[in-house]
Amino acid sequence: TSKVNMSFASLPRSKKVALTMFGVLTTSGAGIALMLQQSVKASDLELHPPNYPWTHSGMLSALDHGSIRRGYQVYKQVCSACHSMEYLAFRNLVGVSHTEAEVKVLAEEIEVVDGPDESGEMFTRPGKLSDYFPKPYSNPEAARAANGGALPPDLSYIVNARHGGEDYVFSLLTGYCEPPAGVEVREGLYYNPYFPGQAIGMAPPIYNEILEFEDGTPATMSQVAKDVCTFLRWAAEPEHDQRKRMGLKLLMGSAILVPLVYYMKRHRWSVLKSRKIAYRPPK
Known part of the structure; x- marks a missing residue:
């Protein structure tokens, strides 16, 4: 010292x-x-979501596109009644979870107000690939009025907007339970230990066999929650797979380039860096 x-x-x-x-x-x-x-740590009464072993969480792991397709089915049949995804268009599904023909059929199921036409009147038409997912409510005030004053959040980037990402969303969807002794929940609210404040206005949205998956996968509560979380992860980060492919290409290129750079440094420049220049004084 x-x-x-x-x-x-x-x-x-x-x-x-x-x-x-x-x-x-x-x-x-x-x-x-x-x-x-x-x-950002959980309080004494608010549980922190655990880290689940998602198949896409690895450095080189891609999203499960079959799970994305099932997750879209969950969103369409369950979540879209209250939650919007205003930043996602039908064309975004092409080549990811559905074919172009399948997405065209999905888009044509909705009616879109368009116009004005030649006479200046608004009209309705079937949806197209360029249309965005329909909103369940026309404005936020209508959404609050239909949900007891609570505004259902848009789900386009929900996994990036919440601490814990898909771990939090999965825990929230499957974490509904009876309040512990001494805890009272106001009428119209539901107890969920993962939600800030533990009292949430959304009723339990999923349960076993709430729907039938097109591919025959058993629709257990955990499977439904897992698939919709995978879909929401893709919605928030559609470049997920491309980003990891670019990272793999970068690693492969670096594996070739780094030895060459080391060779140039060690064997080519070492001669120049170690040479000595001697100056002779003028006579």
Whole structure:
């Protein structure tokens, strides 16, 4: 310690100030990071969602596109009654979960108000690939009035907008239970330990055999929640698979390029870097 003190004392004043400022900034940054970490932790009554082993969570793992297709079916038959996905168009499904012909059929099932026509009148037409998913309510006020004052959030980017991502959404969908002793929930609300405040206005949306999957997969509660979470992950990050493919290509390219760069550094430039230049004084 005495050696360290002596070496610090022997430093110039400018370096002492720089080291002191660096220490202060480092300590402040660590304190702020600790405070932020504590702020996102669950409280005593609010459970923190566990980390589930998603098949797409690996560095080189792609999304399960069969699960995306089933997840869209869950959204269409269950979630779309209250929740919108205003940033997702039918064309986004082409080549991901459905063929173009299948998506055209899905789009034509809705009626879209379009116009004006040649006479200046608005008209309705079947949906097209370029149309966005229909909204369940015409405006936020109507949504609040139909849900007891609560506004159902848009699900386009919900897994990125919530701490925990799909882990949180999965835990929320499957976490409904009876309130513990001493906890009272107001009428019209439901107890969910994963929701902030534990009282949520959304009734339990899924249960076993709530629907029948087209591919015959058993529609258990966990399977339904898993598939809709996978669909929401794709909706929030449609470039997920492409990003990981680009990362793999980058790793493969680096595996070839790095040895070449090392060879150039070690065997080509070492001669130039180690040479000595001797100057002869003028006679």
